[in-house]
Amino acid sequence: MQRSVFPPVTRRAWLTATAGTLALPGLARAQAAPVKIGLVTVLTGPQAAPGTHLRDGFLLGMRHLDNRIGGRPAEVLVIDDELRPDAAVTKVRAALERDRCDFIVGTLFSNILAAIIRPVTETQTFLLSPNAGPSPIAGRGCNPFFFATSYVNDQNHAVLGAAANDGIEVAGTVRPIRRVMIITPNYQAGRDAAAGFKSTFRGEVMDETYVPLTITDFSAELAQIASRRPDAIYTFMPGGLGVQFVRQYRQAGITIPVLSAFTVDEAVLPAQGDAALGLFTGTTWTPTLPNEQNTRFVGDFLTTFNYVPASYAAHAYDTAMLLDSAVRRTGGNLADKGALRAAxxxxxxxxxxxxxRFGSNNFPVQDFWLARVGRRADGRLQTEHVRKVFENAVDPFAAECRMPAG
Structure with a gap:
């Protein structure tokens, strides 16, 4: 992992802009004060790679905004949640009570989001998630102080179910997938992944296997796959789990196609190497999407951090831009929560x-893509869009949301 050009963030770091003039009275004085943002991600342990992408994407957004949000100076407190719900709650409470953060941005993992959403939103502080999107929060548990800039966990997986029905290119031939075996970690996002895939897949699910988040040896699971020979494997193995799974899959000599979401992405491709080439994923974004904003983002990210950004970085970058647009729309006023929510x-x-755009449950309405791992001109690996699977997709839980007043 290349070292960031920003200050070290082992425990916490401040990205600080000029404080402005503090002698102004009333609202003008409040608007001159820095906008404080607590950025929650995992920066230690085997899942630190995607967590680092999330952090660096947001910080690049701040750099493009000249370290200002809505025209006001901004400070970003980077919080390492350590992938421990208890640690995340303790640190987030400190960010709210001691550091007086105006917004909390995070998290990477759904179990951490589930732990902090109540402590944050009970204070009427807006929580914006650049990644985690558990289905309960998109449906009946929707919250007026919570916005996701990513997706509902199920959606990227539903992309692969639909794409499998239409056909996947294997060895130069497009063929439909009829029989699949599913393997995911045994936690909320893992079960959301399986549910999302099954919600659109019309073929036979031969078996579903749920493994511990701490698994390191997939030999038993791979042996079962090899013996039963499905048309494809569907898997969700984020971060370090994906590195181990893909490496061991190739080492086992299995040639069955792998469909996935978050198993192969730019956060883990450097560690997976050529073992990941040709594997498919479902996503909202790839570095190859042809629009001006994306071209600038990818180019500047590579120049600044010297690695290819993943969707975690792209969504976090968008979150910085969203906050800037909202605060600018309110004229820098953070006190009127209703106006800020509307913004x-x-x-x-x-x-x-x-x-x-946002749907009625504060989750995005957006396009989803089938993508495949390929090699860039500079030799590095990246995900590359193949075809659009869903256009302006609304998540399946939005209809269950009855947004409470707040």
Whole structure:
């Protein structure tokens, strides 16, 4: 992992802009004070790679905004949640109570989001997730102080179910997938992944296997796959799990196609190497999407951090741009929560994904793509869009949301 050009963030770091003049009275004085943002991600342990992408994407957004949000100076407190719900809650409470953060941005993992959403939103502080999107929060648990700039967990997986029905290119031939075996980790996002894939897949699910988040040896699962020979494997193995799974899959000599979401992405491709080439994923974004905002983002990210960004970075970058647009729309006023909520919902910014808006449950309405791992001209690996599978997709839980007043 290349070292960031920003200050070290082992525990926490401040990205600080000029504080402005603090002698102004009333609202003008408040608007001159820095906008404080707590950025929650995992920066230690085997899942630190995608967490680092999330952090660096947001910080690049801040750099493009000259370290200002809505014209006001901004400070970003980077919080390492350590992938521990108890640690995340403790640190987030400190960010709210001691550091007086105006917004919380995070998290990478759904179990961490589930732990912090109540402590954050009970204070009427807006929580914006650049990645985690558990289905309960998109449906009956929707919250007026929560916005996701990513997706509902199920959606990327539903892309692969639909794409499998239409056909996947294997050895130069497009063929439909009829029989699949599913393997995911045994936690909320893992079960959301399986549910999302099954919601659109019309073929036979031969078996579903749920493994511990701490698994390192997939030999038993791969042996079963090899013996039963499905048309394809569907898997969700984020971060370090994906590195181990893909490496062991190739080492086992299995040639069955792998369909996935978050198993192969730019956060883990450097560690997976050529073992990941040709594997498919479902996504909202790739570095190859042809729009001006995305071209600038990818180019500047590579120049600044010297690695290819993943969707975690792209969504976090969009989150910075969304916050800037919302605060600018309110004239820098953070006190009127209703006006600020309406300004966030307006999503008046240019996304690296192209078309983007919020649905009734504060989750995006956006396009989804089938993508495949390929090699860049510079030799590095990246995901590359193959075809659009869903256009202006509304998640399946939006109809269950009855947004409470707040």
């Amino acid at each position: 966030i919902r307006a999503a008046d910014f240019r996304s690296v994904r192209g078309p983007f």
